Amino acid sequence: MNDMTRTLGRxxxxxxxxxxxxxxxxxxxxxxxxxxxxxxRPSLILSDAGGPRDHWQLTNYAxxxxxxLGGQIFAKTIWASIMVTAVTLAICYPLAFYLAQIVPRHRxxxxxxxxxxxxxxNEILRTFAWQILLAQKGPINTLLLxxxxxxDPIRFTRGNAGVLIGMTxxxxxxxxxxxxxxxxxxxxxxxxxxxxxxxxxxxxxxxxIVPHAKPGIASGCIVTFMLAAGSFAVPQILGGVxxxxxxxxxxxxxxxxxxxxxxxxxxxxxALCLVFVLAMMRLFRVGLRDIAR
Amino acid sequence: MTPSDRPLRLLLAVYxxxxxxxxxxxxxxxxxxxxxxxxxxxxxxxxxxxxxxFVALAEDPLLWDALATSILIGVAVVLVSLPLGLAGALTxxxxxxxxxxxxxxxxxxxxxxxxxxxxxxxxxxxxxAFGLKGNWYIATFAQASFISAYAMLLFLARLQxxxxxxxxxxxxxxxxxxxTFFRITLxxxxxxxxxxxxxxxxxxxENYNTTLFSIGIDQTLTIYIASKVRTALxxxxxxxxxxxxxxxxxxxxxxxxxxxxxxARVALAARRRRAADAAELDRTGAAPxxx
Numbered sequence: 299m300n301d302m303t304r305t306l307g308r309x310x311x312x313x314x315x316x317x318x319x320x321x322x323x324x325x326x327x328x329x330x331x332x333x334x335x336x337x338x339r340p341s342l343i344l345s346d347a348g349g350p351r352d353h354w355q356l357t358n359y360a361x362x363x364x365x366x367l368g369g370q371i372f373a374k375t376i377w378a379s380i381m382v383t384a385v386t387l388a389i390c391y392p393l394a395f396y397l398a399q400i401v402p403r404h405r406x407x408x409x410x411x412x413x414x415x416x417x418x419x420n421e422i423l424r425t426f427a428w429q430i431l432l433a434q435k436g437p438i439n440t441l442l443l444x445x446x447x448x449x450d451p452i453r454f455t456r457g458n459a460g461v462l463i464g465m466t467x468x469x470x471x472x473x474x475x476x477x478x479x480x481x482x483x484x485x486x487x488x489x490x491x492x493x494x495x496x497x498x499x500x501x502x503x504x505x506x507i508v509p510h511a512k513p514g515i516a517s518g519c520i521v522t523f524m525l526a527a528g529s530f531a532v533p534q535i536l537g538g539v540x541x542x543x544x545x546x547x548x549x550x551x552x553x554x555x556x557x558x559x560x561x562x563x564x565x566x567x568x569a570l571c572l573v574f575v576l577a578m579m580r581l582f583r584v585g586l587r588d589i590a591r
Numbered sequence: 592m593t594p595s596d597r598p599l600r601l602l603l604a605v606y607x608x609x610x611x612x613x614x615x616x617x618x619x620x621x622x623x624x625x626x627x628x629x630x631x632x633x634x635x636x637x638x639x640x641x642x643x644x645f646v647a648l649a650e651d652p653l654l655w656d657a658l659a660t661s662i663l664i665g666v667a668v669v670l671v672s673l674p675l676g677l678a679g680a681l682t683x684x685x686x687x688x689x690x691x692x693x694x695x696x697x698x699x700x701x702x703x704x705x706x707x708x709x710x711x712x713x714x715x716x717x718x719x720a721f722g723l724k725g726n727w728y729i730a731t732f733a734q735a736s737f738i739s740a741y742a743m744l745l746f747l748a749r750l751q752x753x754x755x756x757x758x759x760x761x762x763x764x765x766x767x768x769x770x771t772f773f774r775i776t777l778x779x780x781x782x783x784x785x786x787x788x789x790x791x792x793x794x795x796x797e798n799y800n801t802t803l804f805s806i807g808i809d810q811t812l813t814i815y816i817a818s819k820v821r822t823a824l825x826x827x828x829x830x831x832x833x834x835x836x837x838x839x840x841x842x843x844x845x846x847x848x849x850x851x852x853x854x855a856r857v858a859l860a861a862r863r864r865r866a867a868d869a870a871e872l873d874r875t876g877a878a879p880x881x882x
Contacts, residue, residue, distance in 0.1 A: 302685040305758050305776075307768030315686070317678030322697055325675075325736035328720075329712035336715050393610055396603040409607070411843055416614045418839050420797045422817045423832045427617035429820070430624055430632055437620060437634060467617065499599070520703065528705025530800050535820055545707050545800075552711075552804075561715065568708045575703055586692075590699045590744060 336561035358562030368547060368563070375544035376570065378458060379526035382465045383473075383519050389466075390473040390518065395507065397474075398481035399489065417471040425535045428464045432536070460536035461543065468532055469525045473518040480514025481507065513588035516578045520589060524571050618836060625829030632826045644826040645834075651827065657815035661796050664731050664811060668795040669788050671735040676742025676787060677780070683743075684750050699744070701737035709733055710804030725807025733805040734795050741794065742787035749783035 302311045338354040346352065362368045401409060416424065431438050432454040439451040454460035484507065492502050508515070533543035544567060551560035579585065620634055625645070628638035648654060679698050688694065701709060713733035717723045753776070761771040777784075799813045810818070819828045 301687060302682075303768075304762065305685060305768060306681065306772060310681075310768055310772060314678040314681045317675050318682045318694075318698070321675045321679060321736070321739055325713075325732060325739070326697065326701060329709075329716040329736075332715040332719050333708075333712035336719075389610070392603060392606060396607055400600055400603060401607075407847070411847055412611055413614070415836075415839055415843050416618060418793060418797075418843070419618065419836060420813060420816065422799060422813055422820060423621070423835065424617070426632075426816075426820045426828065426832070427621035430620055430634070431617055433633065435633070435635065440635060467613075499596070524703060524705055528707050528800065530707055530803070531817055534817070545705075548707065548711070557715070560711065564708045564711045567705055571703065571705055586696055586699060590702060590740075 333561045334565060336558050337565050338562075339558050341556045341558040358559045359566070361559060362562055362566055367542075371542050371544050371547055372566065372570075374458070375527055378462060378465075379523050382462060382469065382526040383523045385466055386470045386473040386522050387515070387519060389470060390477055391515075394474055394477035394481055394511075394514075395503075398478050399484070399486060399507075413471060413474060417475075421468050422531050422535070424468050425464050425532050428460070428467060429535055432460050432463065455536060455538045456540065457538070458541045460538075461533050461541055464532040464536040465526050465529055468529070469522045472521045472525060476514040476517040476521070477511055478514070480511040480517075484510045512582045513584045516582040516584050517589040520575050520578050523574050527570060527574075528567060618832075621829055622833045622836060625826050625833045627826060630825065632824060632829050644830040647825065648827040648830045653810065653815060654812075654831070657810040657812045660727060660809055661812040664727055664734070664802070665792040665795040667728065667731040668734045668738055669791045671731060672739040672742050672791050673784060673787055675735065675739040677746055677784075679739065679743040680746035680750055683747065699740055702740045702744075704737070706737075706798065706800030707804060709736055710801040713801075714805045725805050725809075727806060727809055730802045730806040730809075730811075733801045734798055737801075738791045738794055742791055745783045745787045745790070746780060749780055753779050 302314070306314060337358055338356070339352055340355060340357055342349070342352055362372070397406065397409060430436055433439070434451045434453060439448075442448045443451065452459075454463070488506055489502055492506055493499075497505070528545060529543065530545040530549065533541065533546055537543060537546075544563070548560050548563040548567065551557075551563060575589075579589070621632075624632045624634050626640050626642070627633065628641045628643075629636060683691065683695055683698070710730075710733050713729060713736070714725050717725075717729050717732075723729065757775050757779075758771050761775050762768070766774070796811075797813055798811075799817060802811055803814055803817075806814070816828065816831065819825075
């Protein structure tokens, strides 16, 4: 406290603490308290609101678990998001290594610019681009038909293929950048020393590069998983009626006016992401400060 | 790198080129479709070159409304998030608090929460507490909850490099805390403030999930694009995509040029100083005093 009033004065200190409190209470905590409150109440007609039936209960959560569709879609959202995360990690690891450790400096700047441009283009537009590519008469089907690899055009928007392809494309750069910045701080001489001492290249990765890049890998995985599990635009644009995503289920609850069930579903999604964050932190033995950079 | 690594390096270089193709080909196809006479967004069948989709886009009044709403929310988010992010960063670095890591976790948590959940929880608060339906300023507050966190992370990184002795010296020499803040701390933070403003505006501008749930019936540009993609699909969307890609490229190039100019200026100043020092050494035969 002393530190703070001395450098910022009483007024400045009060403004800082007040602003932080406003942020936490009004923008973070209160909305969550309200959402949880909504999720624990039954959906009632207006005249019953506040009446004897309006008390806390777990009905909305029970419905989510026991509703075959809801549970199934929730499970699919989990495994599909893990898939997207694993695939982007596999694609990005060699790339990040190449950029961070091998590419000559003078070329690196241009390459980073080339990666940043698509990164700043709207997610909706990037997904829309795949709608054009994956269309029944689109370039990909045309190419595959011309090469006679397939007999009939693939309908990507049926099932989950289109959604998974779209998500991988939409979120892949969120995996590249954190791993790159973690690897970039590794001194090249460490790699050279281990090579000189006879280590094979996979040992170099296993014992030197991966341990060093751990915070970046964890951070990339967390962000990618969170974006995939919480994705709304990609399944909306590239999915069909038979490839519902959990977020679409939430949206549907809101559309039919059942905010209470929608709130419970949203809490479930948030809990899922929280569990994933904690699991990754445990798995990679990194703290929150390593991830949020 | 040993010579035996050369095939591996070549392989990685090819891989990088393939990856860049993967990044840019979809954008290329999307852009080319904007110039196709065909009435659906497609590259095939090619019905001839046209610019009519750009005209159709410009004539849509909804587009301009949506753009105005996006800019309004973007500016408002920056105005809310920068002070909050700064307050959070200063509190975290200066307040001696046992629960500091808990506070940090609380402030950073909105970054790790799906945007849709932030939108939903925010609208529930404003609906229940004030009976309000979604609108632009509720969307602003919803976005600010996590954009403030990004701003705070930028400020924290910059504050770590602030030499505390600078502030101490100012205070010892009789400056008030207010003078110290405005003459020393704030100017030092200026690069982070500019970066946070630019990043915050861009994040707000392209946000979909949080905004969709908290804005009610209004449309931002991103929501406008999404609704066009889902319903009234014509290549006018592609025309908009071409414009946005062009703006992104121009913005990135301009940023890069200013960065390079700045780096060049710094290098030039250093070289001049060294030359002056050398001249001084020639003239007096003594090493110049350290600066």
